[in-house]
Amino acid sequence: MSDIFDVAKEPKIVGLHEHLCFxxxxxxxxxxxxxxxxxxxxxxxxxxxxxxxxxxESDNITVREIGHKLQLESSTLTPLLKRLEKAEIVVRRRDExxxxxxxxxxxxxxxxxxxxxxxxxxxxxxxTGLSEKAxxxxxxxxxxxxxxxxxxxxxx
Numbered sequence: 001m002s003d004i005f006d007v008a009k010e011p012k013i014v015g016l017h018e019h020l021c022f023x024x025x026x027x028x029x030x031x032x033x034x035x036x037x038x039x040x041x042x043x044x045x046x047x048x049x050x051x052x053x054x055x056x057e058s059d060n061i062t063v064r065e066i067g068h069k070l071q072l073e074s075s076t077l078t079p080l081l082k083r084l085e086k087a088e089i090v091v092r093r094r095d096e097x098x099x100x101x102x103x104x105x106x107x108x109x110x111x112x113x114x115x116x117x118x119x120x121x122x123x124x125x126x127x128t129g130l131s132e133k134a135x136x137x138x139x140x141x142x143x144x145x146x147x148x149x150x151x152x153x154x155x156x
Contacts, residue, residue, distance in 0.1 A: 031124075035124055048084055052106070053117070054066050055110070061104060063078065063101075066081075087109075088110075089107055089109055090107055090110055092104055
């Protein structure tokens, strides 16, 4: 392990490529570049794609539930969902039991995108050059990092 994390030693000037945050940032940037042409072909943005992934897992859920799963505020999510509705990819409806809630479900057009999304995800995965096991471990490690950071931020 590098001595940049040894708090007993004098602080060391850390180069750009030694910053974990830069590794995450630059990898995310590259992933977005790989996704972009595929998403453009489907007429979707990356956040819209993520909404469709959530709806595939659990269709007909509230805006709040989608926001929770994607860790997005409703002020960010609402315009995105309205654009998906305008494109006839999702249907937005008031909840029958509680009209304060808005439910979102895939439309027929949205459902036709799912096989294309599966194909896209497969192409993107191949581009990573990772084995399934390595990709799973990396995902687990990043989720653990995210959760650790979230806990630390909540305790401050």
